[in-house]
Amino acid sequence: MKDLNILFAGFGGQGVLFAGKVAAYAGLIENKEISWLPSYGPEMRGGTANCSVCISDNPIGSPLVTNPNVLVVMNLPSLDKFIDTVEPGGTVIIDSALIHKKVERTDLNVHYVPSSSLAEENGLKGLSNMILVGKLFHEVCAAPGDYQFSTPETLDQALQKCIPPRKAGMLDFNRKAISLGAQA
Amino acid sequence: MQTVFQKPSALTDAPMHYCPGCTHGIVHRLVAQALEELGVEGRAVGVASVGCSVMCYDYFTCDMVQAPHGRAQAVATGLKRAKPENIIFTYQGDGDLAAIGTAETVHAATRGENITVIFINNAIYGMTGGQMAPTSLPGQITQTTPYGRDTNSAGYPVKVCEMLSTLDGVALAQRVTVNNVKNVNIARKAIKKAFQNQLDGKGYSIVEVLSTCPTNWGLSPIEALGWLEENMLPYYPLGVYKDVEGGVKK
Amino acid sequence: MKVLMKGNEALAEAAIRAGCRHFFGYPITPQTELAAYMSKRMPKIGGTYLQAESEIAAVNMVLGASAAGVRAMTSSSSPGISLKGEGISYMAGSDLPALIINVQRGGPGLGGIQPSQADYWQATKATGHGDFQILVLAPSTVQEMVDLVSDAFDLADQYRMPAMILADGMLGQMMEPVSLPEEAGAAPAQKDWAACGHGGKRPHNIVNSLYLTPDKLEELVKERFARYEQIKQHEQRAEEYLADDADVVVVAYGASSRVARGAVNKAREMGIKAGLVRPITLWPFPADALNRAASHAKNLLVVEMSMGQMIDDVKLAINCQKPVHFCGRTGGMIPTPAQVLEQIQALA
Numbered sequence: 001m002k003d004l005n006i007l008f009a010g011f012g013g014q015g016v017l018f019a020g021k022v023a024a025y026a027g028l029i030e031n032k033e034i035s036w037l038p039s040y041g042p043e044m045r046g047g048t049a050n051c052s053v054c055i056s057d058n059p060i061g062s063p064l065v066t067n068p069n070v071l072v073v074m075n076l077p078s079l080d081k082f083i084d085t086v087e088p089g090g091t092v093i094i095d096s097a098l099i100h101k102k103v104e105r106t107d108l109n110v111h112y113v114p115s116s117s118l119a120e121e122n123g124l125k126g127l128s129n130m131i132l133v134g135k136l137f138h139e140v141c142a143a144p145g146d147y148q149f150s151t152p153e154t155l156d157q158a159l160q161k162c163i164p165p166r167k168a169g170m171l172d173f174n175r176k177a178i179s180l181g182a183q184a
Numbered sequence: 185m186q187t188v189f190q191k192p193s194a195l196t197d198a199p200m201h202y203c204p205g206c207t208h209g210i211v212h213r214l215v216a217q218a219l220e221e222l223g224v225e226g227r228a229v230g231v232a233s234v235g236c237s238v239m240c241y242d243y244f245t246c247d248m249v250q251a252p253h254g255r256a257q258a259v260a261t262g263l264k265r266a267k268p269e270n271i272i273f274t275y276q277g278d279g280d281l282a283a284i285g286t287a288e289t290v291h292a293a294t295r296g297e298n299i300t301v302i303f304i305n306n307a308i309y310g311m312t313g314g315q316m317a318p319t320s321l322p323g324q325i326t327q328t329t330p331y332g333r334d335t336n337s338a339g340y341p342v343k344v345c346e347m348l349s350t351l352d353g354v355a356l357a358q359r360v361t362v363n364n365v366k367n368v369n370i371a372r373k374a375i376k377k378a379f380q381n382q383l384d385g386k387g388y389s390i391v392e393v394l395s396t397c398p399t400n401w402g403l404s405p406i407e408a409l410g411w412l413e414e415n416m417l418p419y420y421p422l423g424v425y426k427d428v429e430g431g432v433k434k
Numbered sequence: 435m436k437v438l439m440k441g442n443e444a445l446a447e448a449a450i451r452a453g454c455r456h457f458f459g460y461p462i463t464p465q466t467e468l469a470a471y472m473s474k475r476m477p478k479i480g481g482t483y484l485q486a487e488s489e490i491a492a493v494n495m496v497l498g499a500s501a502a503g504v505r506a507m508t509s510s511s512s513p514g515i516s517l518k519g520e521g522i523s524y525m526a527g528s529d530l531p532a533l534i535i536n537v538q539r540g541g542p543g544l545g546g547i548q549p550s551q552a553d554y555w556q557a558t559k560a561t562g563h564g565d566f567q568i569l570v571l572a573p574s575t576v577q578e579m580v581d582l583v584s585d586a587f588d589l590a591d592q593y594r595m596p597a598m599i600l601a602d603g604m605l606g607q608m609m610e611p612v613s614l615p616e617e618a619g620a621a622p623a624q625k626d627w628a629a630c631g632h633g634g635k636r637p638h639n640i641v642n643s644l645y646l647t648p649d650k651l652e653e654l655v656k657e658r659f660a661r662y663e664q665i666k667q668h669e670q671r672a673e674e675y676l677a678d679d680a681d682v683v684v685v686a687y688g689a690s691s692r693v694a695r696g697a698v699n700k701a702r703e704m705g706i707k708a709g710l711v712r713p714i715t716l717w718p719f720p721a722d723a724l725n726r727a728a729s730h731a732k733n734l735l736v737v738e739m740s741m742g743q744m745i746d747d748v749k750l751a752i753n754c755q756k757p758v759h760f761c762g763r764t765g766g767m768i769p770t771p772a773q774v775l776e777q778i779q780a781l782a
Contacts, residue, residue, distance in 0.1 A: 226632055262458065266482075
C-alpha cells in the first residue's frame with residue numbers, strides 16, 4: 001500500500017479521536033505500521049479537535065499529518081482550516097448534514113454523507129463519527145486501490161478492540177452505523 | 185556500682201554541635217528514649233531537616249535521611265509508603281516546618297500520614313544566625329526584624345498545633361516544653377505517645393516542643409529559659425490540641 | 435499481539451513491569467495520563483500512587499522511597515520539572531537512583547502545552563544546583579518509551595543516580611503499537627546503603643548530601659565524576675541511520691528525529707546522500723557515533739523543537755571540525771519534513 005495519512009477533524013465531543021482509534025486498530029490488526037496522534041488541551045473541551053492517523057508498510061516518521069490523503073471532517077471550521085492541505089487527488093468525507101458548504105477544489109474525491117442526520121434518524125445518536133468511518137473504509141481503506149490495507153471484517157475486529165467490555169452493548173449500534181456509512 | 189542514669193542506646197557517642205543551653209540536646213534524648221523504650225530503633229528511620237538539627241543524622245543510631253529544606257515530611261511520606269513496617273519520624277525546626285515546608289506539613293497532616301513529627305519551635309532561625317522565624321513573636325528583635333517583628337509588615341506568628349488540629353488527618357497534636365523537670369516529663373510522654381500512635385497505625389502525630397536559642401536570643405541559658413516562660417508560653421499555650429483516641433485511619 | 439497504547443500510558447505500564455511500585459506525581463498537561471494510569475493500576479497490585487501537593491513534594495517523596503531502597507518514580511512536564519530540580523540535585527548528591535519523566539511542553543514560564551524540546555539544556559546541564567549529571571534517555575517511539583523505562587531504572591540502580599526520560603507532548607499523547615515486556619520477577623537486589631531500618635544487624639545508614647568539610651565534598655564529587663567517566667565510556671547510545679556514507683548528517687532526537695527521518699528518506703529518493711544520527715542517550719552524549727558520521731560528512735544539520743540547544747553538544751562532540759547548521763521550531767511548533775528537506779538540499 002501507499003502511505004496513508006488520515007486527518008479526522010471536528011468539534012470536541014463528536015468522537016473524532018475514537019474514529020481515528022478504530023482506523024488505527026484496523027491497521028494494527030493488518031500488521032501495518034501505524035500512529036495515532038490527537039490534538040490535546042483546551043480544544044478537547046468543545047473547541048475544534050482533530051487526530052492524525054498514519055498507516056504504512058514502513059515505520060512512521062512524523063505522526064503529525066500536515067498534508068492528509070484523506071480528510072474526514074465533521075464541522076465547518078475544520079473544513080475551512082484543512083481543505084487546502086489535502087494532497088491533490090485525495091479524498092474528503094464530509095458530514096453534509098452539518099456542513100452545507102461544497103468543496104471548491106476540483107482535484108479531490110469528495111463524499112458528502114449526511115451522517116449526523118442519518119444517525120439521528122436511525123436511533124444512533126452520537127454515532128455520526130462511525131457512519132463516516134463506514135464510508136472511509138468503504139471508499140478507501142477496504143476499497144481496491146493504492147490505500148487498501150483492510151477488509152470490512154478487520155474493521156469489525158478493530159471495533160471490538162476499541163469498545164471496552166463495559167460498553168459492549170454499544171457494539172451493535174456501532175456496527176449499524178458503519179454499515180449505514182458504507183451504503184451512504 | 186548501680187547505674188541510676190545513662191544515655192539512651194539510640195544516641196551515638198558523637199559529640200553534639202549544639203550551643204550551650206540549647207534544648208535540642210534534651211529533645212534528642214527524649215526521642216532516643218522513646219525509640220529505645222518501644223524497642224523500635226532497629227526499624228526506625230529518622231529524617232533530618234535543614235536548620236540547626238541538620239546533622240542529627242550523626243546523633244541517632246537508627247538509619248537517617250537528610251531532607252531538602254522544608255521537605256522532611258514529603259521524604260518521610262516516601263519512606264513510610266515504601267516500607268510501612270518501618271517507624272518514620274521527622275525532626276524539624278520552625279523555619280523548616282512552618283515556613284518553607286508549610287505545604288508539606290499541612291498535606292502530610294491532612295493525609296493522616298502515619299508518621300511522627302517532632303517540631304522544635306524556638307521562635308528564631310538558628311543555623312543562619314538569628315533571623316525572623318515564622319514563629320517569632322510580635323515585637324521580637326531578630327537580625328531581620330531589628331526594630332522588632334512588626335505584624336503590619338511581617339505578619340503574625342504561625343500557631344502550628346492550633347492550625348493542624350483543625351485537620352481531620354491529625355491523630356495527635358500536642359505542644360510541650362522542656363524548661364523544667366515537670367515539663368520534660370510531660371514532653372517525654374508526649375513524644376513516646378507520638379511514636380506509639382504510629383505503631384498503632386493511628387495516623388499523623390506531631391509534638392511541638394517550645395525550645396530556647398540562647399545564642400541567637402542573646403541571652404544566657406538561664407535567662408533564655410526565663411524568656412521562654414515569660415514570652416513564649418503565653419503566646420503558645422502548652423497542652424493537647426488534638427488527640428483522636430481511635431486514630432484517623434478507617 | 436501488540437497493543438495500541440498512548441505514550442504516557444505505555445511509560446506507566448512499562449514502569450510497573452520494571453518493578454516500580456511507588457509513583458508520586460502531580461497533574462500537568464501533557465503528561466497527566468501517566469499519573470491517571472498509575473492511579474488505576476497501583477492500588478490493584480499493592481503499589482503506591484500518591485498525588486502530592488506539588489511537584490516539589492512529589493520528587494521528595496521519591497527521594498524518601500528511593501532512600502528506603504525501592505524503585506520509585508515521578509513524572510511531570512516542563513514547568514513541573516523546574517520545581518523538581520531541587521529534589522533531583524539532592525538525590526544526585528545523596529547517590530540515590532530514581533526515574534523522572536519529563537513530557538516536555540513549550541516554555542519558558544507557563545509557555546504552552548504543545549510538544550517541545552526546549553528542556554534539553556535543563557536535562558543535560560542543569561536540572562538543579564551543583565556539580566552533577568543525571569542520565570538522560572530520549573525515546574522516539576512509544577515502543578522505545580517502553581524499552582527505555584526498564585533500562586533507565588537499571589542504569590539508575592547500577593550507577594546510583596537519577597535517570598530522566600526526556601519525552602515530549604507528541605510522544606506522550608500519541609498511540610502506537612507496542613509489545614510490553616513480561617512483568618519483572620523478583621524484586622531488585624537488596625540495596626545495602628538504604629535507610630530501611632538496620633534491625634541491629636549493621637551500623638546505621640545515612641542518606642545525605644551535606645558535607646561541610648570542603649575537601650570531603652570535593653572528594654565525593656570527584657568520585658561521582660569518575661563514575662560519570664565510566665558512564666560516558668560504556669553507556670552512550672545512538673541510532674545511526676544511513677549515516678555511514680552521508681554527505682549531510684542530520685542530528686535529531688525524540689519527536690524531531692521522526693520528522694528528520696522522513697526528510698532523510700525523501701532526500702535519498704532524490705539522490706542526496708543524507709543520513710541521520712539519533713542520540714538515544716542525551717547524557718552521556720553519543721560523541722562516538724557523531725564523530726563516526728561526521729568524519730566523512732560535508733555538513734551536519736541539527737533539528738530540534740527549540741531555538742537550538744543540543745546543537746552545542748554536537749559542535750563540542752565533533753570539536754567543530756565540520757560546519758553544523760540548525761533547523762528548528764519552538765513554542766510547541768513541530769518542524770515539517772519539507773522544511774528539513776529544504777535545508778538538506780541546500781547543504782548537499
